[in-house]
Amino acid sequence: MPRETMAAKRERALEVARRMNEHYPAAECALVYGGDPFRLTIAVLLSAQTTDKGVNKVTPRLWERYPTPADLASADVRDVEDIIRTIGFYHTKAANVIKCAQMVVADYGGEIPRDIDELQKLPGVGRKTANVVLNEAFGIVEGIAVDTHVFRIAHRLKFAGPSADTPAKTETALLKLYPRAWWGPINHQWVLFGRETCIARNPKCGECFLCDLCPSCGKA
DNA sequence: ATCCCGAGGG
């Protein structure tokens, strides 16, 4: 196979993006947070390593029992643990959720900061979670949140080469490949795609809508 | 039974 030119790669990348749009039209956040940035932050934090479904099962009771950041800031850890017990990492997350509420109240006047560095000062909020919150709650697109889904997909599509062996290098490759207008949709859609089709092991190439565009397609 | 794979800490 001849080496793909940059122009050809860019065209392939844009076709990938178009098909993602068709497949995940106007992707809305699956988490239940009532449009409240604080609740969104907590919900995204809780959703790490678990399903949105599992998170949506516990957050309504959390909002009911602790309606405001101030309420959550003074919560008993054991009460919060009881509420979120059915999701992964609940012990760590219960402590983080309360600390987040305390910091939001004490340092940010009860409002989630609209700044990626400030967001990442909240316990349990890393770069990925911060990007999701900025994008979802405020429509701010700082970059592309490279979690393991995006990392895996970028490498399978050969949009990131073997030397792009870190999330940061992979993000750089994607930012160069895609115009800024696509960054937000990528943040949204690739995670869905990575969860249901381009899964880590035994990817479902047989039912994949990108197979003809993918150098790694197994056509299984 | 093993892998998943975000954040934080060593």
Added chain:
DNA sequence: CCCTCTGGAT
């Protein structure tokens, strides 16, 4: 780089 925290998916 290494490891831990957990329920869920496979």
